[in-house]
Amino acid sequence: MPSSMARTPKQAAPKPPEAAAVRSAGADDLEAIRAIYNEGIEDGIATLDYDVKTHAQMRDWFEQRSTRYPVIVACRDGQVVGWASLNPYSHRCAYNGVADLSIYVRRDARGQGVGTELMAEIEELARAKDFHKIVLHALTDNPAGRRLYEKRDFRDVGVFKEQGRLDGRFVDVIAMEKILAAG
């Protein structure tokens, strides 16, 4: 056989990343949650929060939540690679059926389906906790976030122009929502 036709040993196709296991977060997950959140802050397109968080701040955030506002984590190989939470939208009683959403995936685990898994679970939890809808605010410059929400059938409510200031420049923020049909 001419050497040009010699077969090279078949290379194993790269394994697709395995699905993450999603579960309720506990106090032991807080350091990982904090590290992932701080990556989101440093990215500058995920949130209008721009001070990275300390452990004490995250502990307060976690401890002050009632059971109606869960935090969940996605884990792979025993490591937390993403988290999501339902947050109070307003203290006014009439908004009792509305939850605000946060979702963050570790930088090296993005684009592998973790966000989609977290969204599916947090929406199930929102239904179980009798929320009627989920709302969120995303920077218009966040294509990954917007695609994830569109994929989960969130609709655009509208754009707040020059709503926040990051690194000295005004940024636009889009409000999105999803009415939760009975599961």
Ligand SMILES: CC(C)(COP(=O)(O)OP(=O)(O)OC[C@H]1O[C@@H](n2cnc3c(N)ncnc32)[C@H](O)[C@@H]1OP(=O)(O)O)[C@@H](O)C(=O)NCCC(=O)NCCS
């Ligand atoms: C936004 C975020 C949570 C998405 O999670 P993820 O695990 O990367 O998302 P998934 O892999 O499940 O992908 C969801 C969809 O977004 C698409 N997507 C992922 N990254 C993208 C990017 N950079 N640009 C455009 N689309 C992107 C995926 O292709 C997929 O759509 P498809 O199924 O039609 O192909 C994640 O990128 C992240 O943590 N970003 C930083 C924090 C942040 O922005 N949080 C949201 C604040 S509003």
